Amino acid sequence: MQAIIDALLGWTGAPQWLLTLIAYVAIATLLFVVAPLTMMFLTWFERRGIALMQDRLGPNRVGPAGLLQPIADGVKMFVKEDITPEGADKYVHALAPIVVAAPAMLMFAVIPWGYNMVPTDLSVGLLFFIAVSSVSAVGLMMAGWGSNNKFSLLGAMRAVAQMVAYEIPLLLAVTSIVMLTGTLSTVAIVEAQGGGFGIGGWFIWTPVGMLGFFIFAVAALAEAERTPFDIPEAESEIVAGYMTEYSGMKFGLFYIANFLLAWLMCAIGVTLFLGGWQGLGVNELRAAGYGVGASILSLIYFLLKTYLLYFGILLIRATWPRLRVDQLMNFGWKWLVPLALANILAAMLWVPITQWDAVRGLGFLAGLSPLARFGLAWLVAAVVNVAAVIFVLRINTARPDEPPYALADEPAAGL
Numbered sequence: 001m002q003a004i005i006d007a008l009l010g011w012t013g014a015p016q017w018l019l020t021l022i023a024y025v026a027i028a029t030l031l032f033v034v035a036p037l038t039m040m041f042l043t044w045f046e047r048r049g050i051a052l053m054q055d056r057l058g059p060n061r062v063g064p065a066g067l068l069q070p071i072a073d074g075v076k077m078f079v080k081e082d083i084t085p086e087g088a089d090k091y092v093h094a095l096a097p098i099v100v101a102a103p104a105m106l107m108f109a110v111i112p113w114g115y116n117m118v119p120t121d122l123s124v125g126l127l128f129f130i131a132v133s134s135v136s137a138v139g140l141m142m143a144g145w146g147s148n149n150k151f152s153l154l155g156a157m158r159a160v161a162q163m164v165a166y167e168i169p170l171l172l173a174v175t176s177i178v179m180l181t182g183t184l185s186t187v188a189i190v191e192a193q194g195g196g197f198g199i200g201g202w203f204i205w206t207p208v209g210m211l212g213f214f215i216f217a218v219a220a221l222a223e224a225e226r227t228p229f230d231i232p233e234a235e236s237e238i239v240a241g242y243m244t245e246y247s248g249m250k251f252g253l254f255y256i257a258n259f260l261l262a263w264l265m266c267a268i269g270v271t272l273f274l275g276g277w278q279g280l281g282v283n284e285l286r287a288a289g290y291g292v293g294a295s296i297l298s299l300i301y302f303l304l305k306t307y308l309l310y311f312g313i314l315l316i317r318a319t320w321p322r323l324r325v326d327q328l329m330n331f332g333w334k335w336l337v338p339l340a341l342a343n344i345l346a347a348m349l350w351v352p353i354t355q356w357d358a359v360r361g362l363g364f365l366a367g368l369s370p371l372a373r374f375g376l377a378w379l380v381a382a383v384v385n386v387a388a389v390i391f392v393l394r395i396n397t398a399r400p401d402e403p404p405y406a407l408a409d410e411p412a413a414g415l
Helices: 002-009 016-053 069-079 090-110 125-146 150-181 186-191 207-223 248-273 282-287 291-319 325-355 370-397
Strands: none
Touching: 016 069, 016 090, 016 248, 016 291, 069 248, 090 125, 090 248, 125 150, 125 186, 125 248, 150 186, 150 207, 150 248, 150 325, 186 248, 207 248, 207 291, 207 325, 207 370, 248 291, 282 291, 325 370
16 A cells, blocks of 8 residues: 555655555545445345345335435434433443444454455454454443343343354354464465465365354354344344334444444455455466456455355345244354364364474374375364264254253153
8 A cells, every 4th residue: 555655646755654654544544435335235235135035126216226225224314313212321322333333344454355455464363353343242232231221131131142152163163264274364364275276275175164164154143143143133022122222323333333244254254264365367367467457356256255155144034034042042052162163173183184294293194295185184174073063963953852861860651
């Protein structure tokens, strides 16, 4: 960005601190423009997509194919009356939407959009993303508590419990990829998936990546409170959850945060498991010296993958019913957590088989070619993960009168 500013403005002799300041301001401004525009498009994309799935038209009055409907909705949010309940804590009630929306804006900063197209390449970018995403739970609790409404408080408690429960398998799924790459940099993780013409190196093609992607996808749905995990806003049970007492642009901020968080989870999922911006022709353009062409093509690949995952969220929303609270918690703790731990074990075996040598005690593998070691690691990881899936399935589908749930001191039949 500094080089671009220098080239455009011709400030060859400008102080470095000034160029750095202008670059950071430009990047921040761009992010704060891209985020709302992304949310506006997602509202149209979701409403039109689900309408087509359900044999409806969706928004089609404002602009061609309803493309200007998000602008009309935004204007409506700004002009609607902002109402604060008389018994609410006014300060907590007002701050809650900001605390929820701000993390979604910050998470854009570490997303690698394409080749040489990342706002900031932090060495702990992935840790930053996960940590910032967790802050929104504080805002949700503030909204429920500050509204002085039983339905709002119940919805907030549901949301926090859900986020805490599903952050654990999500973090474990992410940990397996960190173990494979040895880095927390989102840029380095994408670069590590560049083999095989930009497609063959994706982690989704490995047993660790397959199971990790499944766990991540389910946990991300719960984190973003999307169907079938939209329990915190269950209209049929608790009116609208923690958003019950919000109107106007305060409600709009919750709306923005919800859509952006879902899209960002898709973006980080693409980064971790689907090669990020890697694709056919990107590395070839880089090698040929066409950096601009590689950046444009990589951006197209990244957006296509991300919106494809988001389309999967729409399919689930249009077809799946909502889970009960007990089902949600059971699935997170009894299914996803054990599978995620098994996936970490598979990653622990994958790394030494593919990377260690005689110095680290694996001299018997030194004679194998890299391809043979990869195949062996693939087989071992697949056996571990398949065994884990079978074991967890057996444990969680056993009848109550069969082990492991049968009680040792049950009375004999007929007594």
